[in-house]
Amino acid sequence: MIEFRGVTKTYNAGQPAVEDLDLEIGEGEIVALVGTSGCGKTTTLKMVNRMVEPDRGEVRVQGKSVMEMDPISLRRSIGYVIQEIGLFPHWRVAANIEAVPKLLGWEAGRRMERRDALLRMVGLEPSAYASKYPDELSGGQRQRVGFARALAADPSILLMDEPFGALDPITRRRLRAELGSLCRQLKKTVLFVTHDPVEALLLGDRIAVMDAGRLCQVGTPRQIRGQPASELVRELMTIEAPA
């Protein structure tokens, strides 16, 4: 589904942000990218939809190298969720969700139908929320809308960058459970970035731990917790007791 083969990316002749990365994400699999800030996890994510282009190696999506695909249609075929800020503040919830279908040229009726179905799916009543602006929503609601937007054109792949990063702990926990099971239900292939070990352990079928641009370990939550490949992996995956 998504394959990285010997991928290296260096910004402005510095230390490589990602170095010699090999990783495969299977169909319907949910993989968490974990690591400290600056470890290259967001760069890795962005190479899937060609927001960032690799210097060496190859990124393949559904068997095809992304460098041979048209970046615009590639991006429209992949769902993308970032922290709540990604909603367009001058657009209503409806327009935000319909963004990709509109780019794809769906007619208005089909777009509306899809939008209402998605709003219900993420637990927001269409009649109450479709015509609101993002700043009239709570953080959790905004994140739901962002998630609905990513699903709008029914992509088989979802990329998420710290999707629950900006939420309070209670909302985060609820949304994590809800949207996580939704991903699984819909059989989406998901690659998501987080620095929260709990999130990675709960949502990921597998976890890829990165440090300084390199992959330290890939494995199931059980493997990562049971046999951490290094002290760093152990430390990154340590769950702090609630204070």
Added chain:
Amino acid sequence: MILSTVLRLTLQHLLLVALSTTASVLVGIPAGILLTRNERFARPALAFANILQTIPSLALFGLLIPLPFLGGLGTRTAIVALILYALLPIVRNTYTGIRSIDRALSETATALGMTDLQRLRSVELPLALPVIFAGIRIATVIGVGTATIAAAIGAGGLGELIFRGLAMVDNRLILAGALPAAALALLLDAALHRVESALTQRRHRQEVQ
């Protein structure tokens, strides 16, 4: 008689400002957009526009006179000079307005699969509009003031009364030119302010809540 003269010169003045500001908008906004796409040129280009702004207007009018095509005595030269003055606030505000949009938003637009043009039209320009519009307002108000000096090279406008009043040491004549000019500046500022809030109504509505 004097009233009809004031009226005629006011209209002439308005025309000078309208023509030059419109031209500046047509050139300045695309230029500002291009600068956001070519960061390397942004700094030198804005510095150059800044320098243009510091040339005393009387000197600029004078400097333009000997130039072929652009120069000479009269309206055309005045409009060229006024365009040069109006350019900086418009280019700078367009550039800054787009640049100050949250990076995450432009990035999201790209990630959703918008082309550069779609992103510009549906995300960057609408969000930068208040800042761009503020630039147009500044340019217009500056233009009304600078256009009074255009009379020095025979371009007409309310400056004619002011220069005549200065020459004849007649305060009433000076005021007959200066007061309508001030009124014109205030009026245009208010009018553009209204257009601006109409255009950004939705965002205003949000801020009120």
